[in-house]
Amino acid sequence: MFSLASRSLRLSVAGCQASRCSLATVISGSKTSKLVRERLKNDVEKMRNQFSGFRPGLVVLQVGDRDDSNLYISSKLKAAAEIGIEAKHIRLPSSATQEEVLQSVMAVNQNPAVHGLIVQLPLDSAHKMDTDLITNTVSSDKDVDGLSCINAGKLSRGDLSDCFIPCTPNGCMELIRQTGVSVAGKHAVVIGRSKIVGAPMRDLLLWRHATVTTCHSKTQDLPEQVGRADILVVGAGRAEMVRGEWLKVGAVVIDCGINHLPDETKASGKRVVGDVHYASANQRAGFLTPVPGGVGPMTVAMLMENTVQSAQRFLLRSQSLR
Ligand code: NDP
Numbered sequence: 001m002f003s004l005a006s007r008s009l010r011l012s013v014a015g016c017q018a019s020r021c022s023l024a025t026v027i028s029g030s031k032t033s034k035l036v037r038e039r040l041k042n043d044v045e046k047m048r049n050q051f052s053g054f055r056p057g058l059v060v061l062q063v064g065d066r067d068d069s070n071l072y073i074s075s076k077l078k079a080a081a082e083i084g085i086e087a088k089h090i091r092l093p094s095s096a097t098q099e100e101v102l103q104s105v106m107a108v109n110q111n112p113a114v115h116g117l118i119v120q121l122p123l124d125s126a127h128k129m130d131t132d133l134i135t136n137t138v139s140s141d142k143d144v145d146g147l148s149c150i151n152a153g154k155l156s157r158g159d160l161s162d163c164f165i166p167c168t169p170n171g172c173m174e175l176i177r178q179t180g181v182s183v184a185g186k187h188a189v190v191i192g193r194s195k196i197v198g199a200p201m202r203d204l205l206l207w208r209h210a211t212v213t214t215c216h217s218k219t220q221d222l223p224e225q226v227g228r229a230d231i232l233v234v235g236a237g238r239a240e241m242v243r244g245e246w247l248k249v250g251a252v253v254i255d256c257g258i259n260h261l262p263d264e265t266k267a268s269g270k271r272v273v274g275d276v277h278y279a280s281a282n283q284r285a286g287f288l289t290p291v292p293g294g295v296g297p298m299t300v301a302m303l304m305e306n307t308v309q310s311a312q313r314f315l316l317r318s319q320s321l322r
Helices: 009-015 029-050 067-083 098-110 131-137 149-157 167-179 198-207 222-226 295-321
Strands: 057-063 086-092 116-119 187-191 211-215 231-234 252-255 259-262 270-273
Touching: 029 067, 029 167, 029 295, 057 067, 057 098, 057 295, 067 086, 067 295, 086 098, 098 116, 098 131, 116 295, 149 198, 167 198, 167 231, 167 252, 167 295, 187 198, 187 222, 198 211, 198 231, 211 222
Parallel strands: 057 086, 057 116, 187 211, 187 231, 231 252
Antiparallel strands: 259 270
């Protein structure tokens, strides 16, 4: 993998002691995710040759018909097809009961040709659903979203090699790796503590030996906390909330946010922005992810990575039973 270390923190810090500085190095999720997908395609090809046509199997289970979910699912199916993963989309109507959703999950759990199962969230259901119960019903060895208590528990204890790591934080770690900046010993700040982004991000940074501060909606003086970050990961869902002036000069800034702001100059009438104010952050950060083209493509790539990894573990288990 390539590294962005050529424009390292040293350069940024040296050049930025004055109030304005050179622009941050952009960490491209589009480029990095392409490299990951190419590597996975090779891995799948090898598996097919070695195990007589074997292919990793992925199921995306959807309840209802949300437009945003449809978009995310189609990009997952497209990536899977490119890599050689056998992907299937199961769509239940929004009238499906919780029992029916659980039955579908359990049926996929039993299917040996499926190595990864994700339940697309949020559920678009006419009924009240216990989302945690549904994600916990996914077999932990097919839980490629890493959302079950078993996988989350292992991650929180630092058992990183024995669990599925949630895709967005895993993608963020890959982007941080691209900078060439070592995580160990750094002060990392995570904004957000959700099960899908903030909490696993905190765990990953901690077990990669950063000292981590987790911020949330009740955190006092967010700018002060942000200003202490060598590495900042933001997953708050608040458009352009983090201002460049808050940042430590030279910081690595990873923006998970996907928000829409009205924009009459666009045909759609809106534009996508992150949780970080890009223009001002670009003046102080050492490294910065764009939105779009940053964390988003990495999330899909890491889902594919987890699915291929799950298939590899399946093959290992099958061989050891022989
Ligand atoms: P959630 O709404 O589940 O969590 C948001 C978190 O941010 C909460 O912990 C909340 O705190 C915290 N928060 C909200 N407002 C503030 C504030 N003003 N100051 C400090 N903390 C705040 O969102 P998700 O974690 O699901 O998603 C976060 C963002 O990441 C969204 O923009 C989402 O679209 C994006 N996302 C992007 C993905 C990708 O592939 N790029 C994938 C998943 C999400 P509290 O806990 O106190 O409520």
